[in-house]
Amino acid sequence: MVAAGDGLIAPSVTRRLIKEFAVRPAPRDPRPIEGITDREREVLTLVTRLLAKLAARDRVQLVILAYEAGLVAPTR
Numbered sequence: 001m002v003a004a005g006d007g008l009i010a011p012s013v014t015r016r017l018i019k020e021f022a023v024r025p026a027p028r029d030p031r032p033i034e035g036i037t038d039r040e041r042e043v044l045t046l047v048t049r050l051l052a053k054l055a056a057r058d059r060v061q062l063v064i065l066a067y068e069a070g071l072v073a074p075t076r
Helices: 011-023 038-053 059-068
Strands: none
Touching: 011 038, 038 059
């Protein structure tokens, strides 16, 4: 990632950032996110909460957790 010019953040730092933002109250004048539906906005909020609650680093780890819990099955 670094060689490609992308930044690298330790998973522990990512977890702390997610946890910090998940417990903050919503801004009084939230910035609109253009181009997404109300349902997509709701899903984004829920994913953020799951990342914090399950101490997952990223969405890939959420998928792994869902697979291990039997919530999703591999496709053929």
